[in-house]
Amino acid sequence: MTGTCRNTARFAKNEKRWFFIGEIKSKAQEKIPNIDLRALPPFERHAKIIKAWKELEKGQTMRLTNDHEPKPLYYQFQAEENGKFEWNYEKQGPKEWIFTIKKLSGIAGKDRKQEVKELIKQLHSGASAEEVKSKGKDLLKTISPLELGLIEQEIIKEGISREEMRRLCDVHLEIMKESLGKTELKLKPGHPIHTMMEEHKKILEFLEMIDNAVKSLKTAKGFSEAREEIETIRHAVHHLVEADKHHQREEEALFPALESKGISEPPEIMREEHEDLKQRKKALEELAIEPEKTSFEEFVKKAAEYSEFLQKELASHIYKEDNILYPMALKAIPKKEWKAIKEKCDAIGYCCFTPAH
Numbered sequence: 001m002t003g004t005c006r007n008t009a010r011f012a013k014n015e016k017r018w019f020f021i022g023e024i025k026s027k028a029q030e031k032i033p034n035i036d037l038r039a040l041p042p043f044e045r046h047a048k049i050i051k052a053w054k055e056l057e058k059g060q061t062m063r064l065t066n067d068h069e070p071k072p073l074y075y076q077f078q079a080e081e082n083g084k085f086e087w088n089y090e091k092q093g094p095k096e097w098i099f100t101i102k103k104l105s106g107i108a109g110k111d112r113k114q115e116v117k118e119l120i121k122q123l124h125s126g127a128s129a130e131e132v133k134s135k136g137k138d139l140l141k142t143i144s145p146l147e148l149g150l151i152e153q154e155i156i157k158e159g160i161s162r163e164e165m166r167r168l169c170d171v172h173l174e175i176m177k178e179s180l181g182k183t184e185l186k187l188k189p190g191h192p193i194h195t196m197m198e199e200h201k202k203i204l205e206f207l208e209m210i211d212n213a214v215k216s217l218k219t220a221k222g223f224s225e226a227r228e229e230i231e232t233i234r235h236a237v238h239h240l241v242e243a244d245k246h247h248q249r250e251e252e253a254l255f256p257a258l259e260s261k262g263i264s265e266p267p268e269i270m271r272e273e274h275e276d277l278k279q280r281k282k283a284l285e286e287l288a289i290e291p292e293k294t295s296f297e298e299f300v301k302k303a304a305e306y307s308e309f310l311q312k313e314l315a316s317h318i319y320k321e322d323n324i325l326y327p328m329a330l331k332a333i334p335k336k337e338w339k340a341i342k343e344k345c346d347a348i349g350y351c352c353f354t355p356a357h
Helices: 042-055 071-080 109-124 129-140 145-157 162-167 169-180 192-217 227-242 244-259 265-289 296-332 335-348
Strands: 024-026 034-036 061-066 085-092 097-103 183-185
Touching (some): 034 042, 042 061, 071 085, 145 296, 192 227, 192 244, 192 296, 192 335, 227 265, 227 296, 244 296, 244 335, 265 296
Antiparallel strands (some): 024 183, 061 097
């Protein structure tokens, strides 16, 4: 394995690592107000919380720290603000409870789900992307990745096939990117999701190398002028094929954990995408290993075709995992279960370019 990766360092860029664990946070999100209830007398706490809640704009979040589990407060919000808030724990005892409350649009939960389902069905029926984007932009900002994944699952169960759902992804993803932005997951190195996201960064670097090499190929007049570009493609695509270990860890360690929580369709769609991606990666690798089995013109044409597919589909796949599937997993899978997932990942093994884990 080390032999095949001996040249990785000369192509790799400097890595940025994350050393924190905490909440899922959008880069576009404003600074979250923090309220430490422990510093207040008990009789002042309720008024402080309600005042802060009323001052929040739709889509904003507040973080609270308490010295006991805030069940009464949660039940009050359920009774008085049903469908208007999203509650997430960051720490649950034993000495402190840290949790966030996000103000949603005010549309009742079931109605919000129904509206998102209708938007996706409109795309399926041929509505223009701009029209659906205009209708859905504000609504999608109030939908968590977990909720979005479950809604898509419901739609598939109602009759839209996985293949049809995948065909909708180009437009659907464009809307999600504008509405959700980019999600930053602050996790310690060694967490399975952290490792997978760090691998994604490397995979995107290899994609960029292939794209640049293919662009240079188009100005070459023959194989003799394209040796360096072909070697770059060969090197980079070898590492994309090596990423099959990454897919295997998702399919055999992460996805079963999600499925055990009743989330089955998003992992199944990702499995289907893995198969499509594997075929194109392998085809490009075979082309780069023996380029002169065909004419130079045909080689450039095929290399460009495979590269274009991977630039679009693999990058899109990574975006969906980083911003929807992984946050969904962190939300759905309890912390105590991640140790077993990590052990399964270790048993399967890692890519030759995987950062420290």
